Amino acid sequence: MTADRPLFLERFFARADSAVRVLHAVESKGAGNGAGESEDVQIDDGTIVKRIADGDHSAFASLYDKHAALVYGVAKRVLGNREQAEDVTQSVFLQVWSRPEAFAGGNFAAWIARVARNASLDILRSAAVRTREPEIPVDLPAEGALEEQVFERVRATALATAVAALPEDQRIAIEQAYFAGLSYREVADRLNAPLGTVKSRIRMGLRKLLESLQQVVPT
Amino acid sequence: MSTAHTDEMRELAALYALDAVDATECAMVRAHIQSCDVCRREYADALVAASGLAASVAVAPPPELRAIVLAAAADQPRSEKVVSIFRRKRFYAAIVAVAAAIAALFVFHTPSGSTWPLACLPSPTACSVTGRVVAAGGVLRVETIGLAALPSGKVYQAWIIQPGGKPVPEPTFVPDAGGRASVEVPSNLPKGTLIAVTIEPAGGSLAPTTKPFVAATLD
Numbered sequence: 376m377t378a379d380r381p382l383f384l385e386r387f388f389a390r391a392d393s394a395v396r397v398l399h400a401v402e403s404k405g406a407g408n409g410a411g412e413s414e415d416v417q418i419d420d421g422t423i424v425k426r427i428a429d430g431d432h433s434a435f436a437s438l439y440d441k442h443a444a445l446v447y448g449v450a451k452r453v454l455g456n457r458e459q460a461e462d463v464t465q466s467v468f469l470q471v472w473s474r475p476e477a478f479a480g481g482n483f484a485a486w487i488a489r490v491a492r493n494a495s496l497d498i499l500r501s502a503a504v505r506t507r508e509p510e511i512p513v514d515l516p517a518e519g520a521l522e523e524q525v526f527e528r529v530r531a532t533a534l535a536t537a538v539a540a541l542p543e544d545q546r547i548a549i550e551q552a553y554f555a556g557l558s559y560r561e562v563a564d565r566l567n568a569p570l571g572t573v574k575s576r577i578r579m580g581l582r583k584l585l586e587s588l589q590q591v592v593p594t
Numbered sequence: 595m596s597t598a599h600t601d602e603m604r605e606l607a608a609l610y611a612l613d614a615v616d617a618t619e620c621a622m623v624r625a626h627i628q629s630c631d632v633c634r635r636e637y638a639d640a641l642v643a644a645s646g647l648a649a650s651v652a653v654a655p656p657p658e659l660r661a662i663v664l665a666a667a668a669d670q671p672r673s674e675k676v677v678s679i680f681r682r683k684r685f686y687a688a689i690v691a692v693a694a695a696i697a698a699l700f701v702f703h704t705p706s707g708s709t710w711p712l713a714c715l716p717s718p719t720a721c722s723v724t725g726r727v728v729a730a731g732g733v734l735r736v737e738t739i740g741l742a743a744l745p746s747g748k749v750y751q752a753w754i755i756q757p758g759g760k761p762v763p764e765p766t767f768v769p770d771a772g773g774r775a776s777v778e779v780p781s782n783l784p785k786g787t788l789i790a791v792t793i794e795p796a797g798g799s800l801a802p803t804t805k806p807f808v809a810a811t812l813d
Contacts, residue, residue: 432664432667432668435664435667436660436664439660439663439664440660443654443655443659443660443663444652444653444654444655445648445649445652446655447652447653447654447655447659448648448651448652448653449648449651449652451651451653452651457656459688460655461655461656461659462688463688463691463692464655464659464663465659465662465663465666465688466688466689466691466692467692468663468667469663469666469667469670469689470689470692472667472670473670485645488645488648488649489648490692492648493691493716494688494691494692495691496716497691497716498688498691534646534649534650535650535651537646537650538646538647538650549612549647550647552609552612552613552614553612553614553644553647553648554651556613557614558614558615558616559609559614559615560616562614574602574605574606574609575605577608577609577612577614578604578605578608578609578636578640581608581611581612581639581640581643581644582608582639582643584643584646584647585639585640585642585643585646588642588643588646
């Protein structure tokens, strides 16, 4: 199932370039693990994963150095538990080591962030009853060059600031959906707010976050 | 099946990027996004915002974790499962969650003639089921491989979930000694329909009592 990626997925990953630039911006800021970062940090992830597939341990160390903060951060935010977040981080990277072919190319940071989030949510909702669909990338339009540049240059510190700057009701609704893994109906129940209101808050918050990310690009 | 563009659909497209829609809406939105440029852009933008959200929580893991992960990888032959390395119970859950998350990211609706792949859905329990849905002789045949034997009083049951609809019960079945099973369900289903499998009490259920663990999207 991982061998032949359909065209729509190739296009999805192409479109997701902007997302990964945001993610890389954080990593380049120095949110790494601070423990002996390897010399391959600047090599693109696709090359590193190929080396991992060949059994290259130094490449694996490079990948860890580049993405551990992202994986751990997402897991910790979702689970709210340091030990569980460490476990998820370990398991995510060991899965990449044992099954590098699971990543078939494209934007590794966006992919691994999603894996970390999904894995964390699965633990969080191990007794959940809601039937959810897996996240399935769909056919997306081609990435705009301007937007790519926007995210290429965005400052990492602006990300947290941009999120924090969202109107509180929008931020809470988005965070409940993304980090708690709730559907908008569940968010509405939890916040005791009308469905339409919650849907609108999430959408408007996402749009505002996107605009904020674009605006923080240094000129 | 594609639905007409509406403001509500556009809103749902943004929510879909956060995995914040319910299963039935998920299929509907996914189908709509493929045919509506406006909603596809909405979804793409929301994905970028979501990546920014993930990146905003990146935080360095404990420094000692790096050595643990690298050592675990060094001790782990590629062909062996990761779970053999750690003994902590919660780590098993993390491993399973990550494997499920990776599987979920590779559930592609990739029509290949009249065949659609089955794939594991995110689940707290391990799933190694593969298979496909095949259109043949005026019916859809759900062919599964790797099904575990169930305890007494339990059976597998197929479900049809049309976009926007409730799960419709289909035949129950049990795998053979090799973990293989095949069951037929009606054809002429709209695009975006999910064919899912759950574990139910013997005799089957009118509505799912457990979370689907494997599914295919007819697209």
